[in-house]
Amino acid sequence: xxxxYKWQDGDWRQxxxxxxxxxxxxxxxxxPDAGHSSLIEACHETSDLITTVLTTEEEGVxxxxxxxxxxQRGVMLMQSSGIGNCVNMxxxxxxxxxxxxxxxxMRGEWAEFNPWQIPMGQASEETxxxxxxxxxxAERPDDVAExxxxxxxxxxxxxxxxxxxxxxxxxxxxxx
Amino acid sequence: xxxxxxxxxxxxxxxxxxxLIVTGLGSPTYxxxxxxxxxxxxxxxxxxxxxxxxxxGLALAQPGMRVLCVTGDGELLMGLGGxxxxxxxxxxxxxxxVIDNEAYGETGGxxxxxxxxxxxxxxxxxxxxxxxxxxxxxxxxxxxxxxxMGAEGPVLGVIKANAGEHERVLPSRDGHFLRQRFKQAVxxxx
Numbered sequence: 129x130x131x132x133y134k135w136q137d138g139d140w141r142q143x144x145x146x147x148x149x150x151x152x153x154x155x156x157x158x159x160p161d162a163g164h165s166s167l168i169e170a171c172h173e174t175s176d177l178i179t180t181v182l183t184t185e186e187e188g189v190x191x192x193x194x195x196x197x198x199x200q201r202g203v204m205l206m207q208s209s210g211i212g213n214c215v216n217m218x219x220x221x222x223x224x225x226x227x228x229x230x231x232x233x234m235r236g237e238w239a240e241f242n243p244w245q246i247p248m249g250q251a252s253e254e255t256x257x258x259x260x261x262x263x264x265x266a267e268r269p270d271d272v273a274e275x276x277x278x279x280x281x282x283x284x285x286x287x288x289x290x291x292x293x294x295x296x297x298x299x300x301x302x303x304x
Numbered sequence: 305x306x307x308x309x310x311x312x313x314x315x316x317x318x319x320x321x322x323x324l325i326v327t328g329l330g331s332p333t334y335x336x337x338x339x340x341x342x343x344x345x346x347x348x349x350x351x352x353x354x355x356x357x358x359x360x361g362l363a364l365a366q367p368g369m370r371v372l373c374v375t376g377d378g379e380l381l382m383g384l385g386g387x388x389x390x391x392x393x394x395x396x397x398x399x400x401x402v403i404d405n406e407a408y409g410e411t412g413g414x415x416x417x418x419x420x421x422x423x424x425x426x427x428x429x430x431x432x433x434x435x436x437x438x439x440x441x442x443x444x445x446x447x448x449x450x451x452x453m454g455a456e457g458p459v460l461g462v463i464k465a466n467a468g469e470h471e472r473v474l475p476s477r478d479g480h481f482l483r484q485r486f487k488q489a490v491x492x493x494x
Binding site for chain 2: 154155157178180181182183184186187188189190191192193194195196197198199200202216217219220223224225226
């Protein structure tokens with residue numbers, strides 16, 4: 129399924145995409161984000177994937193839960209600034225036992241230019257944990273695909289909510 | 305204005321085995337449960353604003369089934385962006401039914417935005433829904449039923465309902481049970 133998209137050499141997101149495909153992800157929901165942009169394009173160009181753009185991350189929590197009701201595995205791609213938008217909706221996951229996987233590009237933690245990103249970025253991990261998530265962090269390009277695949281396995285095999293934080297050092301800090 | 309309990313009963317009277325339902329919290333959950341508590345109903349008891357996107361994810365996963373989201377005006381108003389996401393995704397098998405009593409029945413009947421100028425059917429149309437119907441009379445209910453049960457989606461029907469409260473018919477609140485029961489009913493669990 130990867131043949132449709134032309135990855136740039138060295139783009140670690142190709143490994144992430146392949147890991148998601150190996151784990152039988154069928155739905156991808158996202159809020160547009162620079163750090164995920166090649167992954168989002170690859171998902172849109174993959175005919176076997178249902179790729180849905182959201183107006184807010186909160187929708188993605190409910191959408192992926194709905195996909196599970198229909199027997200499909202999903203993932204949400206988001207940025208750390210969207211975590212706070214989801215907090216009440218996260219109650220769906222723990223109350224019903226929905227497996228839920230999200231990949232989160234981090235802001236507000238590494239050479240951040242925009243101070244408005246820092247409060248949510250710094251609260252990301254604790255917000256997830258207090259909402260019942262397992263949280264993993266990826267810091268180095270060589271590790272990302274393995275971490276994402278392990279996160280997907282524990283998410284769907286053990287039916288739990290899992291967040292993978294893709295560090296701002298990994299993504300590259302935004303240049304204005 | 306229609307009686308919500310009677311309207312939902314008439315809407316679901318001819319419900320086939322290919323219709324899956326997600327309900328928004330509060331009275332829509334009770335209205336659907338009052339018709340019949342079925343394994344292929346998924347009731348939300350919270351997650352306000354989540355009924356439409358949840359039904360969207362289900363509709364995309366099960367294109368061979370008809371997915372009905374039965375929700376209220378307050379619940380939908382909390383997640384209006386979901387209508388825009390449905391408008392982009394264009395699921396042909398998704399129908400949304402809003403029981404619009406222009407009030408928050410769970411919290412004491414305070415007026416909702418639909419008591420003012422906002423119009424949920426027009427918002428859905430502007431988001432790219434294929435068709436919408438607003439029903440205030442029995443004959444308009446027939447048109448609405450034909451739309452939400454048969455027309456190519458995404459479609460949205462607004463049932464303009466009296467503000468009066470009905471007996472609360474309370475289905476299970478056990479989310480794990482509701483999820484497993486639903487997934488077994490649609491074949492999502494071996």
